[in-house]
Structure formats: C-alpha cells, structure tokens
Amino acid sequence: MTYSNSAILALGALGDPTRRAIFESLARKPSAVGQLADGLPVSRPAVSQHLRVLKAAGLVTEAADGARRIYRLDPRGVGAMRDWLDTHWAGALDAFQAFADSHTEEGNPS
Amino acid sequence: MTYSNSAILALGALGDPTRRAIFESLARKPSAVGQLADGLPVSRPAVSQHLRVLKAAGLVTEAADGARRIYRLDPRGVGAMRDWLDTHWAGALDAFQAFADSHTEEGNPS
DNA sequence: AGTTCGAGTAAGTCATGACTAACGGTAAGT
DNA sequence: ACTTACCGTTAGTCATGACTTACTCGAACT
Numbered sequence A, B: 001m002t003y004s005n006s007a008i009l010a011l012g013a014l015g016d017p018t019r020r021a022i023f024e025s026l027a028r029k030p031s032a033v034g035q036l037a038d039g040l041p042v043s044r045p046a047v048s049q050h051l052r053v054l055k056a057a058g059l060v061t062e063a064a065d066g067a068r069r070i071y072r073l074d075p076r077g078v079g080a081m082r083d084w085l086d087t088h089w090a091g092a093l094d095a096f097q098a099f100a101d102s103h104t105e106e107g108n109p110s
Numbered sequence C: 001a002g003t004t005c006g007a008g009t010a011a012g013t014c015a016t017g018a019c020t021a022a023c024g025g026t027a028a029g030t
Numbered sequence D: 001a002c003t004t005a006c007c008g009t010t011a012g013t014c015a016t017g018a019c020t021t022a023c024t025c026g027a028a029c030t
Helices: A004-013 A017-028 A033-038 A044-056 A075-102 B004-013 B017-028 B033-038 B044-056 B075-105
Strands: A060-065 A068-073 B060-065 B068-073
Touching: A004 A044, A004 A075, A004 B017, A017 A033, A017 A044, A017 A068, A017 B004, A017 B075, A033 A044, A033 A068, A044 A060, A068 A075, A068 B075, A075 B017, A075 B075, B004 B044, B004 B075, B017 B033, B017 B044, B017 B068, B033 B044, B033 B068, B044 B060, B068 B075
Parallel strands: none
Antiparallel strands: A060 A068, B060 B068
16 A cells, blocks of 8 residues: 555546546646636636645645646656556456467457 | 547546446456456446446456356556556656756746 | 346436635735 | 735535446356
8 A cells, every 4th residue: 555545546536537638738738727727618716626636646736836826747646556557457467368378269259 | 549548538437436446356357247246335237337338448358258248457458548647657757857947947937 | 948047228316526606815016 | 005816715506427226138057
C-alpha cells in the first residue's frame, strides 16, 4: 500500500470526462481556473471542484501566484497510476500467455 | 485516433470501484461470471453488466467454454491506457521542468 | 427427453455526483 | 482607501448510472 492508494484515487478522478479534459489541458500548459473554464463548456466553480478532486487524487498541484492559482500536473500522481497499471499489465500478460499456451495451435473460428 | 480512444474508454470504465475490483481479480486469475460474483458484494447480473462495459473498453476478452464464459484481461487495452498515460506523463514532466526553470530564472511575461 | 445449472437481458428503483446560482474573501490597481 | 477583478465555497437541483428482481435462452447431465 505505497502509492497504489493514490493510483486508485487517480483512476476514480480520471473517470469523469470533464476531469480528463482538464487533465489534458493541464498536460499541455499549466493554467489558472479562469483559463481552464474559458476553454471548457462548464462554469468556473465546476472547474474549481474538479480541480479539488484532482488535487486530492495527487494528480495536480496548486501554486499561488498573487490572486491567481496556477494549477499544473503532478508527475508523482501520474507515475503512481502508471505503476499500478504496470503491475496489472504484468498479470494480464501472464494470463494471456497461459491462455495462448492452452490453445497452442487452435483459435481460428469460421 | 490511434488507440488513445480506447484509452479514454478504458479510463472511463476503470472509474467505477466495482469494475476496478473485477479488473484486479481478473488480473490475478481469469474467471467466469459466477466466480467473480461470488467474491464480490454484488449480484451476478451486475457483474455481467460491468463485464460488458469492460469488454467494450477493450480491457477484457471473452472465451466461451461450453456454457461457461471465461473472462480474462486484454493486454492491448491495458497497453493503450499505459501509452496514453505515458504521453501525458511526458507533458507533466515537461511542465514541471518549465516551472522549476521559471523559478530559478524569473522572467516570464503574461 | 426432461431437468438443472449457469449466463445474459430488460425494466425499474435509488443513490451518487456534476453542474449552476449566489455569496464571501483576498489581492492588485487607481 | 476604494473599487475592481478573480478565486473559492455553499446550497440546491437534476441527470447519469449502478444495482436488484424477474425472465428467457442455451448447454450439460441423468
């Protein structure tokens, strides 16, 4: 239970399409709330709430620049997700290998 | 539109905790619907519906074994997610680098 | 052939959460 | 010091979707 917990939160956070859009926009360029809301079909408060969820998930960090808050991606959160995925990818490959081994030369329906 | 579309679907599918549990269980061992539902606090039809979503997202594959359906992870879907994550991770690192650079040099307009 | 078990589908209910509107607080500019 | 602008918060509404119950289909076993 190192950062796999963060990975779980990150997956849940990225399940929402609007949050994915915010995430991708932030990947391109760090921005403030107004900037983000301007390029999205939702209001500022909505972006603010999504940002809070993303921050709780460890995917973004907040940097106060005067009255503005600049949000940017947190590489650690993305790395945790990547690690979680890596672990399960290994399981997937293993299971697929076992399946392929069980069906060595069979598997051509119709 | 390479496989990033599949990655989007995969992210959306994995946003649900129950689907994540099914996904992790499948990563450990391919199973039938009854097997899955037996180890989860939800009914069989619920597992069936989640399996359908996971299959549509390209994360699991179905293999008919007589009356039983054996579900296993699809390495391609997991790989697509991993690729998507990789791309945005690069963006995150780049943005973070720019941020660190901006704090050591100080001099960015607008 | 009949029975039994297992899986998928459909309809319906209910909870979660995404969004908007209104308010308060804080920092810069005049 | 006042005004302006931006950000965050709260309360409330409404849509999305997760879950269950009941039904039908298909395959194996007696």
